[in-house]
Amino acid sequence: MDIFSKDTEEIFNEIKKGNRIILSRTITLIENGNPFGTEILKTAFHETGKSIIIGITGAPGAGKSTLVDKLTTEIRKKGKTVAIIAVDPTSPFTGGAILGDRLRMQKHSIDDGVFIRSMATRGNLGGLASSTDDVITLLDAAGFDYIIVETVGVGQDEIDIVKSAHLSIVVMVPGMGDDIQAIKAGIMEIADIFVINKSDHPGVEKIEQELNFILMLSGKPKEELPEIIKTVATSGKGVDHLFNTVEKRGKELLSSNKYSKYHKELLKDKLVRHMKEKLFEKFRTNVGLNIEEEVSKILNEKKSPYQIAEEKISSFLEKCYGD
């Protein structure tokens, strides 16, 4: 089906009916910054605000996908649907995983209640966090009960992505040593749950102590600190506890006015981000901006970024208003 020959209502209806091909194509449009993707989002938007969005982040190979796979099984047992987005994966969704993992994920991929998608668009002008956020919007409107976003590492993009989740899970593994110090900035404030995965490996107590110590430094009362859950994702040990926590938080969220508060906060971010991006895009095309060229002017012609920014903005405004 040629998606461009349909109107946005028709497309969105297909998506709601569970047409996965149309859903995937729409996600591609959003990823590519195609304006038709935005048109579909405009139609879909009024049906958002119902999904529980879970962000899961951690070092490469920490076991995130294996955990997501196990959580998916638990979610499906409750008859709920789930969409999974693996953002910029270091390897295909099941990671460098053994064949067993791949087979397990295949089980989910033929399940109508599960939708899995990888996104690897780092470097796009709009930014990875921003296109991921729009894809979450679409999946929410599509009617998934849970949306799980898996990201690797803890850079600014990941923090931004995890920020647009209701519940953020940070996965660690024993033997991380000093890494725990390195990741504390930024991620500590946004984590709701810490998972110590691979707790079949030595060094679990050490990492737990370090984590507790760092959390204590925040000065928050104990009940406000994120929970620490130990798991062995491969065998499923501890995953039931993790799922119960996730489900409990999800139910609390949906039954309290917290959801609408969260939703409002996320909307503020979305609105500002969208305006910034649209404005910048207009500006960029209007003045024919070539970032590389401007940077070489700074380096070779002794121009400053401040001067160039001012000049470009003045010329943009002149073109807009003829001042």
Ligand SMILES: Nc1nc2c(ncn2[C@@H]2O[C@H](COP(=O)(O)OP(=O)(O)OP(=O)(O)O)[C@@H](O)[C@H]2O)c(=O)[nH]1
């Ligand atoms: N021993 C042990 N191995 C595990 C555990 N969890 C995951 N693994 C293995 O660790 C490897 C990486 O697991 P993934 O689930 O792909 O990890 P990931 O964090 O998604 O990896 P990337 O997406 O590539 O960053 C696989 O071989 C898993 O089978 C665990 O609890 N214990």
Ligand SMILES: [Mg+2]
């Ligand atoms: Mg993975």
